[in-house]
Amino acid sequence: METESVPAAQVAALRRFNRYFTRRIGALDDHYLGQNRPLGEARLLFEIAESPGGVSLRDLRGRLGLDAGYLSRMAKALESQGLVRLSAHPEDNRLRMIETTPTGLTEVKEQNRRANALAAGLLDTLTPAQRDQLIEAMTTSQRLLRLAAITVERVDAATPDARACLDAYAADIDARFPEGFDKSDLVSPEEVSGEAGAFYVAYEEARPIACGALRRLEQGVGEIRHVWVHEQARRLGLARRILEALEQEALTRGLTVVRLDTHATLTEAQAMYRACGYTEIPPYVNHVYADHWFEKQLNNAPR
Amino acid sequence: METESVPAAQVAALRRFNRYFTRRIGALDDHYLGQNRPLGEARLLFEIAESPGGVSLRDLRGRLGLDAGYLSRMAKALESQGLVRLSAHPEDNRLRMIETTPTGLTEVKEQNRRANALAAGLLDTLTPAQRDQLIEAMTTSQRLLRLAAITVERVDAATPDARACLDAYAADIDARFPEGFDKSDLVSPEEVSGEAGAFYVAYEEARPIACGALRRLEQGVGEIRHVWVHEQARRLGLARRILEALEQEALTRGLTVVRLDTHATLTEAQAMYRACGYTEIPPYVNHVYADHWFEKQLNNAPR
DNA sequence: AGAATCCTTTGACTAAAGTCAAAGAACTAT
DNA sequence: ATAGTTCTTTGACTTTAGTCAAAGGATTCT
Numbered sequence: 001m002e003t004e005s006v007p008a009a010q011v012a013a014l015r016r017f018n019r020y021f022t023r024r025i026g027a028l029d030d031h032y033l034g035q036n037r038p039l040g041e042a043r044l045l046f047e048i049a050e051s052p053g054g055v056s057l058r059d060l061r062g063r064l065g066l067d068a069g070y071l072s073r074m075a076k077a078l079e080s081q082g083l084v085r086l087s088a089h090p091e092d093n094r095l096r097m098i099e100t101t102p103t104g105l106t107e108v109k110e111q112n113r114r115a116n117a118l119a120a121g122l123l124d125t126l127t128p129a130q131r132d133q134l135i136e137a138m139t140t141s142q143r144l145l146r147l148a149a150i151t152v153e154r155v156d157a158a159t160p161d162a163r164a165c166l167d168a169y170a171a172d173i174d175a176r177f178p179e180g181f182d183k184s185d186l187v188s189p190e191e192v193s194g195e196a197g198a199f200y201v202a203y204e205e206a207r208p209i210a211c212g213a214l215r216r217l218e219q220g221v222g223e224i225r226h227v228w229v230h231e232q233a234r235r236l237g238l239a240r241r242i243l244e245a246l247e248q249e250a251l252t253r254g255l256t257v258v259r260l261d262t263h264a265t266l267t268e269a270q271a272m273y274r275a276c277g278y279t280e281i282p283p284y285v286n287h288v289y290a291d292h293w294f295e296k297q298l299n300n301a302p303r
Numbered sequence: 304m305e306t307e308s309v310p311a312a313q314v315a316a317l318r319r320f321n322r323y324f325t326r327r328i329g330a331l332d333d334h335y336l337g338q339n340r341p342l343g344e345a346r347l348l349f350e351i352a353e354s355p356g357g358v359s360l361r362d363l364r365g366r367l368g369l370d371a372g373y374l375s376r377m378a379k380a381l382e383s384q385g386l387v388r389l390s391a392h393p394e395d396n397r398l399r400m401i402e403t404t405p406t407g408l409t410e411v412k413e414q415n416r417r418a419n420a421l422a423a424g425l426l427d428t429l430t431p432a433q434r435d436q437l438i439e440a441m442t443t444s445q446r447l448l449r450l451a452a453i454t455v456e457r458v459d460a461a462t463p464d465a466r467a468c469l470d471a472y473a474a475d476i477d478a479r480f481p482e483g484f485d486k487s488d489l490v491s492p493e494e495v496s497g498e499a500g501a502f503y504v505a506y507e508e509a510r511p512i513a514c515g516a517l518r519r520l521e522q523g524v525g526e527i528r529h530v531w532v533h534e535q536a537r538r539l540g541l542a543r544r545i546l547e548a549l550e551q552e553a554l555t556r557g558l559t560v561v562r563l564d565t566h567a568t569l570t571e572a573q574a575m576y577r578a579c580g581y582t583e584i585p586p587y588v589n590h591v592y593a594d595h596w597f598e599k600q601l602n603n604a605p606r
Numbered sequence: 607a608g609a610a611t612c613c614t615t616t617g618a619c620t621a622a623a624g625t626c627a628a629a630g631a632a633c634t635a636t
Numbered sequence: 637a638t639a640g641t642t643c644t645t646t647g648a649c650t651t652t653a654g655t656c657a658a659a660g661g662a663t664t665c666t
Contacts, residue, residue: 006423010438014422017441022329024448025321038652058613070654072615094613094662119317120309126451130540134451135313137443138320144437145327148429237433341622361643373624375645397632397643 025122035111042111044074045100048084049108054099056089083107147236150204152245157189157199157213165201165211169228176265177289185289187213187225197222200245202229202238209233212242214249214258217284222255227269239269243276247298256298261290270294328425338414345414347377348403351387352411357402359392386410450539453507455548460502460516461492468504468514472531479568480592488592490516490528500525501552505532505541512536515545517552517561520587525549525558530572542572546579550601559601564593573597 037045047064048055061071075098078084083104089095100108123131155162166186174181192199192213202210209230217223224246229238250258259281262269270292274280278294285293338345350367351358364374378401381387386407392398403411426434458465469489477484495502495516505513512533520526527549532541553561562584565572573595577583581597588596 006426006434008419010426010434011419011422013438013442014426015418017445018328018422020445020448021324024452026325026329040653056613061613067653067655068614069616069656076615092613092663096614115318116311116314119314119321122448122451123309123313123317124451125454126447130447130450131309131313134444134447135316137440137447139316140440141437141444142320142323144429144433144440145323145425147433148425148427148437149327151428343623359643364643370624370626371644372626372646379645395633395643399644 035114040070041074041078044071045078045083045104046108046111048078048098049100049105051099054087054097056095056097058095060098078104143236146204146233147238147241150202150209150233150236150238150241152200152202152210152241154198154245154249155201157187157192161201161203161208162189162199162211165208165228166226168230169211169226172228172231173263173266173289177263178265179289181289187215191215198246198249200242200249202233202242204233210238210242212246214246214255216253216255217259220254220256222250222253222258223285224258224260227260239272240276247296251298257295258298259284259293259295261285261287261293263289264291338417343373344377344381347374348381348386348407349411349414351381351401352403352408354402357390357400359398359400361398363401381407446539449507449536450541450544453505453512453536453539453541453544455503455505455513455544457501457548457552458504459492460490460495464504464506464511465492465502465514468511468531469529471533472514472529475531475534476566476569476592480566481568482592484592490518494518501549503545503548503552505536505545507536513541513545515549517549517558519556519558520562523557523559525553525556525561526588527561527563530563542575543579550599554601560598561601562587562596562598564588564590564596566592567594 035042044060044064044066047060057068057071057075060066061068064071066074075084075086075096079086083101084098085101087097087099089097123134126134157163157166167183170181170183170186187197189199191197192215195216197213197215199213200211201208210228210233212227213225215223215225224243227239227242227246229236229242247258250256260273260278261283262273273294276296278296281293281295283290283293284295340348347363347367347369350363360371360374360378363369364371367374369377378387378389378399382389385404387401388404390400390402392400426437429437460466460469470486473484473486473489490500492502494500495518498519500516500518502516503514504511513531513536515530516528518526518528527546530542530545530549532539532545550561553559563576563581564586565576576597579599581599584596584598586593586596587598
């Protein structure tokens with residue numbers, strides 16, 4: 001039974017919260033949104049307003065998961081109300097671009113104002129201390145819910161998702177290192193596949209948002225490289241999960257020690273490695289961008 | 304502008320959480336519910352299952368806010384599926400009672416099982432520590448959201464709501480005091496109205512869930528009596544809010560000192576009074592059920 | 607150049623959700 | 637006893653939300 005590992009009391013608490021919250025807050029939110037307008041149209045209008053330069057119908061369809069015909073009609077309805085403008089895509093004449101008119105934007109802003117007033121009214125009766133506590137609890141909940149929805153998977157380093165992560169990683173650290181970063185320093189797909197190593201990607205709602213690579217260094221010793229987390233997914237504890245996956249992978253390959261190096265500017269990373277049981281060691285390899293070297297003894301303790 | 308007192312950042316955080324939560328969790332919940340059945344029917348079935356003895360259609364209509372005709376038809380649909388049984392109300396033949404059949408109950412249980420599995424799956428990827436943290440954060444959020452929805456109002460002590468509170472109060476302490484409690488000890492409506500005093504009731508979604516009385520004792524001195532909180536609304540910090548309302552009321556009446564007495568068995572109450580700035584004093588009145596006497600100096604400090 | 611694919615529009619439906627008003631049976635107040 | 641009220645049922649609608657397939661123009665692949 002899949003619930004075995006999760007205490008029933010926690011499941012009950014989650015469901016209780018869910019029920020209370022959707023009834024109290026979610027319902028309100030839905031209600032204000034569709035003031036005079038069907039909810040579907042209101043949602044669509046909001047989504048369009050989110051992209052100031054305009055969006056293609058194709059993108060919207062993907063984002064909202066709507067049927068093409070349904071979307072086409074709703075767009076037409078919004079257009080006839082003067083809230084959006086439709087135009088051809090400058091480069092691809094199959095696509096249609098949609099964007100809010102000033103009227104549409106005013107409408108969205110007004111609805112946002114109302115939603116804000118509603119939210120403020122909700123917080124209003126609480127004391128400042130209680131409000132702080134509520135917001136903190138919600139922020140924590142959201143962080144953990146996000147984390148729970150993220151899966152870490154082994155993928156081939158040659159896949160577009162893996163390449164996208166490595167490119168983003170390279171861009172990030174190129175911006176951070178005073179000396180910049182050259183992409184040629186990235187691992188090649190062959191270095192982290194098959195016997196040589198492994199590559200892991202973390203996904204949030206099908207989008208790759210973090211990665212990490214494991215490479216066999218020598219007999220019984222692995223190296224962890226390119227641990228990266230998307231800017232908008234930081235502070236969730238995701239790097240730890242990537243590390244754990246890589247360490248687990250190392251163990252199954254009979255690697256009982258993992259090493260890694262890091263740059264002087266990445267102080268948070270260093271702190272994280274220490275917190276995860278890594279200890280600083282002398283240089284084990286002469287690497288251009290490395291200032292600190294770490295190592296961790298992996299013991300196959302029951303988790 | 305009504306949002307003035309609430310920082311915009313907090314409003315934004317609340318809305319962000321709301322958006323994320325309804326999209327991630329609320330949607331799931333709705334989805335499982337209507338497995339083969341329209342959502343409306345599923346919700347109705349669940350609501351009926353909540354009341355084991357059966358409910359009247361009238362009550363259901365109030366609870367779910369449905370149109371009478373709509374409800375009638377959905378009830379008939381559920382009946383034809385063998386999930387509920389309709390019968391006449393034993394005392395009022397206008398009303399119809401509805402209750403789940405064994406088949407209906409099985410169905411509800413099955414859906415509950417699925418919802419639990421879903422919730423468990425959600426918590427599954429988190430470490431036990433993270434799960435504890437999430438549940439704690441949600442519990443805190445829920446507590447504070449409930450508290451935010453509760454209003455404290457001055458009402459006449461002769462109203463049904465006030466009497467209901469006092470009756471519940473009397474029943475509660477009758478069960479707790481070894482010597483029992485006699486209702487004749489309750490304040491009379493005249494003692495807490497007009498010049499003589501005031502009565503406050505706390506409401507949660509239109510239901511009275513807490514109360515407290517203020518009575519003028521002598522020149523500049525008031526007495527607080529009958530501070531009670533419904534069993535299901537305890538540990539929200541509601542007693543404090545009742546106290547604050549009564550103290551505020553006292554101040555506006557020129558009472559600068561408030562006193563109260565309490566029974567030896569009510570230790571949490573004593574701790575609460577102390578935490579709210581009350582200090583123990585010698586008996587100021589000879590009262591049957593009193594073992595401890597407290598007093599608080601009210602200074603009109605800006606809040 | 608032609609075939610295959612992509613994207614949007616349109617027509618033709620369906621199911622769900624809900625609204626409104628009339629009617630009738632049952633109860634309550636006077 | 638009667639007038640007014642309450643509650644449910646039924647008929648007759650409407651709106652929303654969505655699905656599916658055909659068709660046509662635009663692009664991409666080979």
